[in-house]
Amino acid sequence: MPLVTTTEMFKKAYEGGYAIGAFNVNNMEIIQGIVEAAQQEKAPVILQVSAGARKYAKHVYLTKLVEAAIIDAPEVPIALHLDHGADFEICKACIDGGFSSVMIDGSHHSFEDNIAVTKKVVDYAHERGVTVEGELGRLAGVEDDVKVAADDALYTDPAEVEEFVSRTGVDSLAIAIGTSHGAFKFKGEPHLRFDILEEVSKRLPGFPIVLHGASSVIPEYVEMINQYGGKIDGAQGVPEALLRKAATMAVCKINIDSDIRLGVTAALRKYMVEHPDHFDPRQYLTPARDAVRESVRHKIVEVLGCNNKI
Template sequence: MELVSSTQMLEDARKYKYGVAAINFHSLEMLQPIVGAAEECRAPIILQTTEGTVRHLGLEYIVALVRVAAAKSKIPMALHLDHCRDFNVIVRAVRAGYTSVMIDASLDSFEDNVRKTKEVVRMARAVNVNVEAEIGKVGGVEDELAVDEKDAFLADPGECEEFVRRTGVSTLAPAVGTAHGMYKGLPGIDYPRIREIASRVNIPLVLHGGSGIPDEQLKLCVASGMAKINVATEIRNTFTDAVRQFFTEQPQQKDPRYYMAYAREAVQNLVKKKINICGGPEARAQYQ
């Protein structure tokens, strides 16, 4: 298959009340097990990179890798640019072949967020690229974007409704009590807020800060109305921990093909688990 816009897969998820896993990767060895997990689960998948990963790998390399993965697979795949504040980087990503982008102006005023999001929507809609935006401030650290806990605040349902109406954005990431990075305790997720926002907007909602959320809480997020579930830190940590474990057990090994294979297996198992928590084959069968 070719890469697809995430719009239709997320509208299906909203309609049938399951979640699409959106997984960040930083290398080929991380990309392959994410795709492998989605194929095993027969689930649509959104592959994500941050601006930092774009600088690390290069847009052309990223798009080429993901296009090969999509061409070899029968499952729908989208390529998403996560948490980008630079309009020029978003334009370059769209031109390179990304099928979904996030304009993150959540640190700006509401009016500036509206203005910047409208600008991206106007550009991306012409080429059928999904646009995601954020309302409220999700705490924690995502790539180079850091929001102190005291500065984080939850999305207002009325503002969410107004924001969607004024911008025409495709998907919305409201701050609902999750945080980027791993949690020190249980996340204080506001499920009634998710349900109210979902009832007031007609587009799919995105859960940021999906790493480390206990399984039952993640299921409740999906049941409450979240259609896209972002997972980044937990994937990166799992990959790194697996490499460390490999060298603990085999300190003399020098061949990267061995320790990378070990890390790939760990990531693939984690992504399969996340996909099935978000809604297994019984949920997706309704539209297949």
């Protein structure tokens, strides 16, 4: 099947009380691992590309790799999504370049300016059959070129969501309820503002909500990285139980990036230490790809609940 938009994915997810995983992709092995997991667990999937990924791998390489994934796994509904589009021009380039979904992140603007840039993207995208995700509120943390200090993070104001959605026409909305980008999400006890999520869902019944910065920073990977020469002490993510609860509410899309990075790095470090005489990239990239597949399978079944949904 060709690329799909998120419209039908989110409708089924909302009604079924589960979420779709949106996994960031940067190279062939990561795409293969994610899609193999989706095949094995019979799950729809969103492959998302950040500005940093486009800079690293180039737009055309990533889109052609996703085309290969569609040919290799025709039974899996796959959406190709731009993560954190900074402005209209980036969103337009991805819409014109074959993406089926884009995010315009106007959260760093004023409310009115956020509405203006988001509506401009929506108008352009909808004319071409592409869905759009907007954002209200601002997450802390670092992801590629997106860097927000903790003091500058803002929870989403539920009183603004109805006006924002009605004036922009977005298809989904990313909100800030306490998640953050990167591998160091919490210093104390992790918690999410489910009261905000509940209020938003009351004001926007049936409307798909998105959580960014939702990696769990899997402890086994952190331990493995540190065991084999790395140094990422203090890494802490969002507990999976909290994410599963969100997925049973109005959250239809959960973004996961850091967990994939950690899995790849853990597998590579372990392999390099255990096989110091090996130098063939295929040898050490194979366990890295396997780590992606198994971590995504785990997320699909235990966190997202979207297995056996195709």
